[in-house]
Amino acid sequence: MKINSxxxxxxxxxxxxxxxxxxxxxxxxxxxxxxxxxxRIAAWNDTNLENLPVYEPGLDQxxxxxxxxxxxFSTEVDKAIDEAQMIFISVNTPTKNYGAxxxxxxxxxxxxxxxxxxxxxxxxxxxxxxxxTLPVRTAEAIKTILDNTGNGVQFQILSNPEFLAEGxxxxxxxxxDRVLIGGHESQAGKEAIQALVDVxxxxxxxxxxxxxxxxxxxxxxxxxxxxxAQRVSSINAISELCEKTGADVSEVAKAIGMDAxxxxxxxxxxxxxxxxxxxxxxxxxxxxxxxxxxxxxxxYWEQVVIMNDHQKSRxxxxxxxxxxxxxxxxxxxxxxxxxxxxxxDTRESAAISVATDLIAEQAQVVVYDxxxxxxQIISDLNYLEKEDLQHIKVIANPYEGCKDAHAIAVLTEWDxxxxxxxxxxxxxxxxxxxVFDGRNILDKQQMKSIGFTYVAVGSSS
Numbered sequence: 001m002k003i004n005s006x007x008x009x010x011x012x013x014x015x016x017x018x019x020x021x022x023x024x025x026x027x028x029x030x031x032x033x034x035x036x037x038x039x040r041i042a043a044w045n046d047t048n049l050e051n052l053p054v055y056e057p058g059l060d061q062x063x064x065x066x067x068x069x070x071x072x073f074s075t076e077v078d079k080a081i082d083e084a085q086m087i088f089i090s091v092n093t094p095t096k097n098y099g100a101x102x103x104x105x106x107x108x109x110x111x112x113x114x115x116x117x118x119x120x121x122x123x124x125x126x127x128x129x130x131x132x133t134l135p136v137r138t139a140e141a142i143k144t145i146l147d148n149t150g151n152g153v154q155f156q157i158l159s160n161p162e163f164l165a166e167g168x169x170x171x172x173x174x175x176x177d178r179v180l181i182g183g184h185e186s187q188a189g190k191e192a193i194q195a196l197v198d199v200x201x202x203x204x205x206x207x208x209x210x211x212x213x214x215x216x217x218x219x220x221x222x223x224x225x226x227x228x229a230q231r232v233s234s235i236n237a238i239s240e241l242c243e244k245t246g247a248d249v250s251e252v253a254k255a256i257g258m259d260a261x262x263x264x265x266x267x268x269x270x271x272x273x274x275x276x277x278x279x280x281x282x283x284x285x286x287x288x289x290x291x292x293x294x295x296x297x298x299x300y301w302e303q304v305v306i307m308n309d310h311q312k313s314r315x316x317x318x319x320x321x322x323x324x325x326x327x328x329x330x331x332x333x334x335x336x337x338x339x340x341x342x343x344x345d346t347r348e349s350a351a352i353s354v355a356t357d358l359i360a361e362q363a364q365v366v367v368y369d370x371x372x373x374x375x376q377i378i379s380d381l382n383y384l385e386k387e388d389l390q391h392i393k394v395i396a397n398p399y400e401g402c403k404d405a406h407a408i409a410v411l412t413e414w415d416x417x418x419x420x421x422x423x424x425x426x427x428x429x430x431x432x433x434x435v436f437d438g439r440n441i442l443d444k445q446q447m448k449s450i451g452f453t454y455v456a457v458g459s460s461s
Contacts (some may be wrong), residue, residue, distance in 0.1 A: 001195045003127075004029055007084035009114050011035035011044055011073060013169075013276070013345055014131060014162050015090030016054050020062045021173040023071035025203040032072045032080040044073035055344040055371050058170040081121045086195065088160075089114045089142075090131040095280050104287035106280070108138065115142045119150035127192045129158045133221050133281055139182075139214045156192035158183045159214045161221030166275060167342030179209045182217025222281045222288075226301055229278040231266040233307035239269040239458030240314065249458025250440060269458040271411055271438030272312040274339030274348040279305055312350050315409075315457070316357035319436055322455060323407060327363035331430075333405040335398060336412025336439075337369035337377055344371040350438065351411040352380050359384065359391045366401045367394045370414060399425065407434035413441050426450045 008019045011033045023031040035041050043053040045067075049060035063071070074080060081087060091110040096102050111132060118128060128146065130139060139157040146155040159182035164172045179200045183193040193211050200209055212220070239249040249269040257264030273279075282305050289298035320327050339349035346352065355365050359381075367377055374394035381389060395401040402408055402425045410417055418441055426433050435447055437456040447454040 001085070001127075001191060003086050003195050003199055005084045006031045006086045006088065006199075007080040008033045008088040008090055008131070009035075009077065009081075009117075010088075010090035010092070010132070011037070011040050011053070012090065012092065013054050013166065013343075014164065015088065016044060016052075017056055017059055017062075017164070017169045018090070018131065018162060018173060019088070020059065020066060020071060021170065022199065023066035023069075024062050026199060027066075027070055029199065030070050030072070030083075031066075032074055032084070034074050034077045034080045036075060036077065038075055041073050041075050055342075056167070056169045057342055062170060077117065078121045081118055081126075082123065084126070085124075086127045086129060086199075087118060088129045088131045093132045093134060093280075095283055101287050104283040104290075106134065106284045106287075108134070108141070111138065111142065112145065115145040116149060118155075119146045122153050122155075123151055125154040125156075127156045127158060127195060129160045129196065130218070131160055131162060133161060133225075133277060133284075134159075134218055137215060138218060154188070156183065156188055157214065158192055158196055159217035160196060161217060163221070163224060166345050167340055174203070176204060176208060179204055180212065180217050180220055181209065182212045182214040184214060222285045225277050225281040226285050226304065228266050229273055229282055229308070230301075230304050232268075232270070232273045232278075233304045233311075235267045235269045236272065236311045236457075237307055239311075242458045243460050246460045248460075252458075269440065270311075270350070270413075271315045271354065271457060272308045272350040274350050275345065276347040279308065279348050309353075312353040313357065315350075315436070315438055316354050318455065319354075319358065319407060319409060319434075320361055322434060322436075322453075327358060327361045327406070329362065329364065330406040331364045331366060331404055332358055333398075333401045333408045334365060334367045335369075335401075335408060335410045335417055336414055337367055337372045337380075338412050338414075341412055341414045344373075344376070346372055346376055346380050349380070349411075354409060354411060354438075355381065355392060356384070359388050362391065365392045366405065367392065368396070368398045368401045369412065370416060399428070403428040404430060405433075406430050407436060409436040409438060410441065411438050413439040417441060418443075422447065422452075423450055426452060 006029055008015045015033055019031050019033045040053050043051055091114055093106045096105045096107040139159055143157045181193055181196050183189045197209050235253055242249040253267040256262050257267050282301050286298045286302045334351055337351045338344055338346055358365050377394050432453050434453045440456050
């Protein structure tokens with residue numbers, strides 16, 4: 001089966017970039033990305049490519065090449081479903097905040113709504129592709145809904161998890177380590193798998209396209225994120241020990257990373273990991289393990305999240321302790337709000353946790369991020385009381401934000417932070433001037449020679 005029409009439900013951080021690259025690489029396939037959020041779709045269609053709702057280096061060029069040719073963004077969900085041969089589901093699957101599994105299980109209500117909408121609209125056979133991160137055996141639930149509430153058409157369900165790293169998503173899509181496609185082992189299932197293989201094979205070498213059963217594919221996504229997060233929490237646990245013993249976590253990470261059995265990736269100590277996937281997927285894995293009575297397995301993986309929360313909390317506490325056990329009324333400048341550089345995604349960002357802790361201590365928090373809007377920053381703190389929000393200010397100029405500050409906390413590893421005139425910043429601050437480097441990106445010796453009291457994660461000095 002040759003695919004010539006694709007629909008993707010969900011125009012967020014996964015759906016938008018993924019479909020843009022598929023459209024770019026497969027000009028013979030019509031790709032329509034749909035979303036009920038009219039503002040988001042309008043932003044994807046904005047003639048000014050700087051206004052795209054997702055910031056990723058290189059994404060604007062990809063969209064410019066394909067949009068209007070074979071890439072379309074629309075709010076007409078039913079029409080796109082009806083016309084497509086293959087439908088990607090790329091909607092949010094947040095952690096449940098209610099009922100059974102609260103705080104751990106994935107909330108699948110948006111997935112089910114998509115399945116029911118596809119079943120209601122579809123008048124011809126469809127291949128439905130899970131792109132959202134989902135618990136194992138979700139495909140079975142989707143298949144049941146489609147088969148029992150549809151119009152008698154045939155559906156094949158595939159799992160095609162994304163392994164993108166935000167900030168390098170376009171590069172990851174252009175040159176992926178692997179593309180994973182899981183499907184049923186029936187003849188119809190194999191044909192559906194091959195149809196999706198043929199799409200990716202237009203630019204991905206076939207030896208990087210892996211096919212499995214659908215359950216292995218679903219579990220592989222959760223496992224990959226759990227392993228990556230585990231490495232971050234592991235080096236962060238060592239960073240606290242380094243601070244007590246006089247070791248330097250950067251030196252330790254370099255030493256162990258040169259071991260070919262370990263490798264160097266994801267061994268950079270920091271204020272803690274964030275993003276939409278790591279914590280959510282680990283908690284989902286914990287919930288699945290508990291549901292099967294595998295409590296030792298659940299406890300093992302839950303500790304990764306506990307360690308990450310501890311890392312963020314102790315960073316905040318260290319600021320308060322170093323500033324003579326009080327930050328009340330003191331101006332603290334936060335450089336960075338996105339959970340990592342080269343993205344405007346703030347989900348589970350360490351900056352949110354640090355800001356919340358400092359506001360609770362009545363600090364005057366000033367925030368600068370080159371890509372995150374003031375509206376988004378305030379939205380991330382909407383759980384605070386109105387009077388608490390008076391303690392935070394978002395500014396567009398980092399030098400203004402640092403002026404008269406008691407301390408600066410670097411919370412995102414934006415490259416531009418390394419290029420600032422730190423002498424100018426030091427001269428404008430109250431003395432003693434403190435810098436808390438939560439990403440270990442600044443030059444320690446330079447900062448100290450200027451006069452800063454410089455505190456880096458994983459360093460006793």
